[in-house]
Amino acid sequence: MGSIMNWLNGLLDGSLLAGGIFLVIGVVGGVLLLLSLVLDGIFDAFDFGDGPLSLTTIAAFTAIFGFTAFGLVGAGVPTPLAGLLGAVAGVLGGAAAWWLSRVIRGAESTTAVTGDELVGSEAGVVLAIPAGGLGEVALVRHGERVSLSATAETAIPRGAQVRITQTITATSVRVELVSAAAGPSL
Known part of the structure; x- marks a missing residue:
């Protein structure tokens, strides 16, 4: 319970704005990721293909970056460092999302008969x-x-x-x- 209170105090000691911005970025990324997975094809106009700049990859990066930086700011990490660590986590998470989407597409059945x-x-x-x-x-x-x-x-x-x-x-x-x-x- 004490660590949760310390984390909340970290957000309230002047870093609330930075934490709030990171939280909003994380929520927007999470919503985009959820929508891109559930409503496949709805954002095709904004999609840059199946490469590392696909909507799924960008949304995963954004969500992981925002939530990681938000958590780090709340844990007392200075905002610039929290942003940098959030970006590293976002790149790793985005790369994992890109790899996973490629694996899933590769596993799709090619047995359709014409x-x-x-x-x-x-x-x-x-x-x-x-x-x-x-x-x-x-x-x-x-x-x-x-x-x-x-x-x-x-x-x-x-x-x-x-x-x-x-x-x-x-x-x-x-x-x-x-x-x-x-x-x-x-």
């Missing part, structure tokens, strides 16, 4: 396709099972192998029978 990529692929029928109606086919792309709604001019039974001839939407395709023999069950 329509052009599907045409000509073979798939197994997992839900029979009535003539002119909808059934379901499945295939493996990029190591993942992909299920798609499928339509065909003729009825195709479950287990048959088909070739995709056209993509209709992102999740539906037109197929034709390759063989009536049952293929591997997907």
